[in-house]
Amino acid sequence: MLLKDKIAVISGAAGARGIGFATAKTFAAQGARVAILDLDGAGAQKAAAELGPDHIGIACDVTDKADCARAIGEVLKITGRIDILINNAGITQAIKVWDIDPESWDRIQDVNLRGVLYLSQAVMPHMRERKAGAIACMSSVSAQRGGGILGGAHYSAAKAGVLGLAKAMARELGNDGIRVNCVTPGLIQTDINAGKISDESRVKILENIPLNRLGVPQDVANIFLFLASDLSAYVTGAVIDVNGGMLI
Ligand code: NAD
Numbered sequence: 001m002l003l004k005d006k007i008a009v010i011s012g013a014a015g016a017r018g019i020g021f022a023t024a025k026t027f028a029a030q031g032a033r034v035a036i037l038d039l040d041g042a043g044a045q046k047a048a049a050e051l052g053p054d055h056i057g058i059a060c061d062v063t064d065k066a067d068c069a070r071a072i073g074e075v076l077k078i079t080g081r082i083d084i085l086i087n088n089a090g091i092t093q094a095i096k097v098w099d100i101d102p103e104s105w106d107r108i109q110d111v112n113l114r115g116v117l118y119l120s121q122a123v124m125p126h127m128r129e130r131k132a133g134a135i136a137c138m139s140s141v142s143a144q145r146g147g148g149i150l151g152g153a154h155y156s157a158a159k160a161g162v163l164g165l166a167k168a169m170a171r172e173l174g175n176d177g178i179r180v181n182c183v184t185p186g187l188i189q190t191d192i193n194a195g196k197i198s199d200e201s202r203v204k205i206l207e208n209i210p211l212n213r214l215g216v217p218q219d220v221a222n223i224f225l226f227l228a229s230d231l232s233a234y235v236t237g238a239v240i241d242v243n244g245g246m247l248i
Pocket of ligand 1 (some may be wrong): 111
């Protein structure tokens with residue numbers, strides 16, 4: 001088992017069909033005790049219960065620094081330790097760049113980018129003290145190709161920001177034994193895009209995916225597993241594409 005006796009915190013893992021929950025299930029199957037932090041507190045508890053009796057579900061708004069500190073404090077009170085943080089929570093909005101108003105800009109930056117900073121900061125004192133930790137952050141192919149398939153320019157900007165933030169954290173935290181990496185998924189079938197892809201655009205999207213299928217949450221969960229485990233002990237500041245070859 002790759003994560004035997006590890007304690008893993010995963011944000012945005014309340015949705016049964018999401019990448020976060022697939023990651024939570026994968027980690028639990030590999031021996032980890034998982035704490036799910038999500039804006040949807042009841043959903044987080046339900047998801048944790050589905051994993052088994054030892055797992056934890058806690059309400060947390062990643063855009064609120066104090067709430068991140070509170071939630072991480074609660075996890076530490078229960079588990080005494082955090083080995084892994086997966087910054088997965090995120091939202092998107094399919095609008096054109098000329099329609100982005102200050103409120104939607106702020107909302108998209110807050111959840112996708114600021115949330116990564118706040119939750120990472122919340123685990124940092126503990127991980128630095130223990131001189132160990134693995135943090136993995138959710139970016140997107142939208143950051144690399146400029147403009148999402150479904151997300152707007154503000155989403156691309158936030159997910160590009162995650163790449164810079166993760167690399168900077170990797171540089172500053174390496175000497176404390178903490179690794180920080182990123183994943184950049186392509187189009188993964190989850191609730192975030194459910195019902196938003198017409199048959200026509202699906203055909204067009206698949207024309208640009210050499211592996212000729214959309215992604216599934218497990219495709220990304222497997223990469224988070226690699227980044228969370230000792231298999232990636234000498235990997236930090238890396239960005240791993242999970243996109244079926246979309247950028248070749
Ligand atoms: P999802 O909607 O199932 O998951 C997002 C989760 O984040 C939800 O459980 C939601 O409640 C939670 N969340 C939203 N705002 C929050 C907040 N303020 N605080 C805490 N939790 C909050 O969708 P998903 O597709 O599984 O998305 C997971 C991540 O993957 C997101 O960051 C998304 O941007 C990213 N991503 C998705 C795709 C894709 O094609 N599905 C591609 C690239 C990246």
